[in-house]
Amino acid sequence: MAGNGLEANQNGLLFFGTTGQDNVPFSGGxxxxxxxxxxxxxxxxxxxxxxxxxxxxxxxxYLAEPIGGPLVIVGQVVNSQLWFRDPSAAxxxxxxxxxxxxxxxxxxxxxxxx
Numbered sequence: 001m002a003g004n005g006l007e008a009n010q011n012g013l014l015f016f017g018t019t020g021q022d023n024v025p026f027s028g029g030x031x032x033x034x035x036x037x038x039x040x041x042x043x044x045x046x047x048x049x050x051x052x053x054x055x056x057x058x059x060x061x062y063l064a065e066p067i068g069g070p071l072v073i074v075g076q077v078v079n080s081q082l083w084f085r086d087p088s089a090a091x092x093x094x095x096x097x098x099x100x101x102x103x104x105x106x107x108x109x110x111x112x113x114x
Contacts, residue, residue, distance in 0.1 A: 003082040003096040004054045008047030012084030014040045018071050021079055021100065028091030033079045034100025038067045045084065055082055059103065068105045076103045 003013060015037045022034040031037075040061055045053025062068040062078070071077055084095035 001080050001082060001099050002054060003084065005051045006045045006053035006055065007051065007085050007086050008045060008049060008053040010045045010053060011042050011054045012045055013042045014082055016062060016068070016078055016080040016082055018076055021098065027083060027093045027095060028089060029095035031095065032081050038065070039110045040065055043055055055084060059077035072103050074103055078103060105106055
């Protein structure tokens with residue numbers, strides 16, 4: 001999952017879950033991942049100016065996360081969403097649109113290769 005056009009040099013992370021979609025207020029936006037939800041490690045958006053930051057998480061990162069490895073299996077439906085710092089927003093944070101994907105064998109093989 002990727003988020004582009006974010007504020008430069010701000011932290012963000014990815015929420016994910018395997019129990020479905022949600023639609024609840026959260027951090028000034030709408031959280032689209034049904035509980036229980038988990039999160040991957042915090043990353044910095046980098047960038048060199050306004051709205052030049054980005055965050056990218058791969059399937060390999062889901063699988064490397066201690067809780068993600070046992071949850072994300074071939075055929076599993078995964079819901080995910082980025083949360084990021086945005087100092088100019090009312091809540092000083094933002095949420096990207098949610099993403100739902102199926103972990104399929106061809107993606108699985110690519111994600112687990114060294």
